[in-house]
Structure formats: C-alpha cells, structure tokens
Amino acid sequence: MAEDCVFCKIVAGELPASVVYDDADVLAFADLDPKAPTHILVVPKRHYVDISELAGDRDASAAVLAGVAAVVRTLGLNSYRTVFNTGVEAGQTVFHVHAHLLAGRPLTWPPG
Numbered sequence: 001m002a003e004d005c006v007f008c009k010i011v012a013g014e015l016p017a018s019v020v021y022d023d024a025d026v027l028a029f030a031d032l033d034p035k036a037p038t039h040i041l042v043v044p045k046r047h048y049v050d051i052s053e054l055a056g057d058r059d060a061s062a063a064v065l066a067g068v069a070a071v072v073r074t075l076g077l078n079s080y081r082t083v084f085n086t087g088v089e090a091g092q093t094v095f096h097v098h099a100h101l102l103a104g105r106p107l108t109w110p111p112g
C-alpha cells in the first residue's frame, strides 16, 4: 500500500466506494465525478503508478483487463471506452493506475 494513495485506501476499505466488481487482484468502483452515464474505475489491488509500471507485471496487467471485461458483463454493456490517463499532461490525477470504463451515450472521437 502506497502512503496517501486514495485508491490504496479504497482497496483497504479505509475509504468508501460504490463497488461493482471485486476479485483477488482487482477492484472496480464508480467514479466520484462521472464523465458519462456509466463511469467505472478498474484498479489493480497492488499499487502501480501508471500503465508503464503495471506492464512490468503481466499477471496484474491481465487481471485489470479481465476486470474490465467482468464489469462489462456485469453491467451488460455493448459499447464502451477504456482510457488510461498517464502523466499530468494527459490528465492523470491519481497516481495508482486505473482504467476508466465509460459508457451510456455516444462518445465523441477523438477526445479533446
């Protein structure tokens, strides 16, 4: 657990979250400030700063993608977008890697 990491605290049960999927390696919960009608964050339970660090652990990488697929199945989504913001200039604000899973209305492309 990384000190002062909001997502580590959610994983540890020290902060509340609206959980939609939970397994040994991954937790998925609703984003506090949703950018689409469905906006779920899928995080590995172990702390990795970003997708580059996560990629060094192939099992954890696969677990995050499987977690996305599990949420998609659970919510019955047909069409969705997954985003990993990486670095401040790309909009990353929480430095515990997370997949944004967005759905629920047509999403424009490319994003701004």
Ligand code: AMP
Binding pocket: 006, 015, 017, 030, 031, 032, 033, 034, 041, 084, 085, 091, 092, 093, 094, 095
């Ligand atoms: P990013 O800007 O890509 O790092 O995404 C961080 C996301 O985490 C933002 O969409 C925030 O709304 C969301 N967020 C921050 N704190 C919490 C929290 N305690 N529970 C749920 N979502 C959060």
Ligand code: ZN
Binding pocket: 001, 002, 005, 006, 007, 008, 009, 046, 047, 048, 095, 096
């Ligand atoms: Zn963390």
